[in-house]
Amino acid sequence: MKKYKKFLTLFLAGVMTVSLAACSNQPNKSNETNSQGTQAKASSDSTDGDLLTASDADSKSADNDLVIAIEGSISTLDPHNVTDTNSIATTRGIYESLIEFDENQEFVGLLAESWDISEDSLTYTFNLRKGVKFQDGTYFNSAAVKANFDRLLDVDNSLSRRRAFVVTNSDGTETPRIESIETPDDYTVVFKLVNPYSVFINKMAQISIVSPAAIEQHGNDIMYNPCGTGPFIYEEWTEGDHTTMMRNEDYWGEVASVDSVTIKEVPEAGSRTAMLQTGEADFVYPMPADQIAAVENNGDITVSASASNIMRYVTLNTELEALSDVRIRQAMNYAIDKEAYIQLMYAGYAEIASSTVPSIINFYSAQTPYTYDLEKAKSLMEEAGYGDGFTLTLWGDNSTQEIKGMTFVKQQLEQIGITAEVVPMEPATVSDKIYVEREEAAVQMWYVNWSASDFSMDSSMRALLISTYAPPTSANTAFYNNSEFDDLMEQGLLTADEAEQTEIYSKAQELAWNDAPWLFLANDQVIYATKSYLSDVRVRPDGSFNFVNAVLEQ
Numbered sequence: 001m002k003k004y005k006k007f008l009t010l011f012l013a014g015v016m017t018v019s020l021a022a023c024s025n026q027p028n029k030s031n032e033t034n035s036q037g038t039q040a041k042a043s044s045d046s047t048d049g050d051l052l053t054a055s056d057a058d059s060k061s062a063d064n065d066l067v068i069a070i071e072g073s074i075s076t077l078d079p080h081n082v083t084d085t086n087s088i089a090t091t092r093g094i095y096e097s098l099i100e101f102d103e104n105q106e107f108v109g110l111l112a113e114s115w116d117i118s119e120d121s122l123t124y125t126f127n128l129r130k131g132v133k134f135q136d137g138t139y140f141n142s143a144a145v146k147a148n149f150d151r152l153l154d155v156d157n158s159l160s161r162r163r164a165f166v167v168t169n170s171d172g173t174e175t176p177r178i179e180s181i182e183t184p185d186d187y188t189v190v191f192k193l194v195n196p197y198s199v200f201i202n203k204m205a206q207i208s209i210v211s212p213a214a215i216e217q218h219g220n221d222i223m224y225n226p227c228g229t230g231p232f233i234y235e236e237w238t239e240g241d242h243t244t245m246m247r248n249e250d251y252w253g254e255v256a257s258v259d260s261v262t263i264k265e266v267p268e269a270g271s272r273t274a275m276l277q278t279g280e281a282d283f284v285y286p287m288p289a290d291q292i293a294a295v296e297n298n299g300d301i302t303v304s305a306s307a308s309n310i311m312r313y314v315t316l317n318t319e320l321e322a323l324s325d326v327r328i329r330q331a332m333n334y335a336i337d338k339e340a341y342i343q344l345m346y347a348g349y350a351e352i353a354s355s356t357v358p359s360i361i362n363f364y365s366a367q368t369p370y371t372y373d374l375e376k377a378k379s380l381m382e383e384a385g386y387g388d389g390f391t392l393t394l395w396g397d398n399s400t401q402e403i404k405g406m407t408f409v410k411q412q413l414e415q416i417g418i419t420a421e422v423v424p425m426e427p428a429t430v431s432d433k434i435y436v437e438r439e440e441a442a443v444q445m446w447y448v449n450w451s452a453s454d455f456s457m458d459s460s461m462r463a464l465l466i467s468t469y470a471p472p473t474s475a476n477t478a479f480y481n482n483s484e485f486d487d488l489m490e491q492g493l494l495t496a497d498e499a500e501q502t503e504i505y506s507k508a509q510e511l512a513w514n515d516a517p518w519l520f521l522a523n524d525q526v527i528y529a530t531k532s533y534l535s536d537v538r539v540r541p542d543g544s545f546n547f548v549n550a551v552l553e554q
Helices: 085-091 142-153 160-165 200-204 212-224 269-278 289-295 326-334 338-346 374-383 400-414 427-434 457-465 483-493 498-515
Strands: 050-053 065-070 099-101 107-109 112-117 123-128 166-168 174-176 178-185 188-193 232-238 242-247 260-265 283-285 301-306 311-316 350-352 390-397 418-425 445-450 518-524 526-531
Touching (some): 142 178, 160 166, 269 283, 269 526, 289 301, 326 518, 338 400, 400 418, 457 498
Parallel strands (some): 065 260, 390 418
Antiparallel strands (some): 232 242, 283 526, 301 526, 311 518
């Protein structure tokens, strides 16, 4: 056996160093612009954000209850069925995984104290932490881990996390990636794989462990009855409004500092800012860049920004007649002024998308940019026989920021004769309309964003672009179908050789970029704001907020 020591290589290039003067609509100009039109960035060794505004006020919290205001919604509290970042972040207060990423995106033990990988990369052995109890009083052990994977891998449960452990074949059949799960004793669990799977350890960091007793009692209704080993205990979830959890006094590790955490869903940007100003919220994410100036004179508010792996894009349904022609999709990309988009949406705190994945993802490969070129866009439209344009619908969430982004895209496409009807909806409604059987699919364009919580190239592209991952299986709403791309993505999982992976993933990015199944927009920074009396709450590069170590100064 070989001890696992190799951590995920993640270059957190991208944290701009800015001063208070940069709180206008212009970022710090000391960062040069590179040849692709994207802003060159300074490197960083952690996810700690650079200060956009700083506070030195000696303020105190009126209570010990943390309130977080977020833009999006919480879709589920079932950790085996989460797909959105807000739900992932929320469930991490209640649940824990065997391993996790630390602030430098390196693997560290959580419910597992250590782990080993065999020389052939087919056997993973986890040595579990002893003395850990679930919040219902039952013990965590190897049988609990196996029970969780038995539930997760059961096809009848239709859980989203299952996709990470099966291969979906072109004929719709599936091949398991895990051959067996063995429990030689109470504190050892052994996973044996069918074939090498280069991101298996990344995926394990994403699988939270649920109380088997709770699973037996509630089944898939566990989403309404969460029970894990984490530092907080579920209190209530009012869908579309808020989620509250209380401190777990019997937590196996260091007991949380705050008494409770309430995560409020506040889609309107101005309302979130107002809540922060009045003290109704202690932490706000995202903090709209265009509202930073509104709080810079508040003595008790700090605004921070850091690099992200968030991709902003619009999916283009390639099965529609007009969008089936790659020239049309490329024309649409040339018609978008990405610099203007970045200034409008993020006040400059972003970079133009230069590949199908953000630049901080390992194996990222820069592509030839779709520069803003209306003449080229119009020429491609004429070539494809659509010089007079056509009409489409553009779906997206109904938050302030998302509507603003969709409206911008609509206005840009009008320049080449394409009319896009903006249709904002509640996030749950969008999801219901997206994840339907193929013959029922009505999506034409979807304004959306994605970040890979396991920071792998595979997660950054597989669920979004592999042909077998079209809805309802996953989020390939472009219905992109390129067999060479599919083969490359699978090849990348079968080798641990970094040189081979670099070549494979570079080619995959090039194929998808040139095929243009998306409007490639930007990779923005994560910008968040806190009261000065709050410490140790931050946002990870994937946009998930981490509150488990929060401290409210009394």
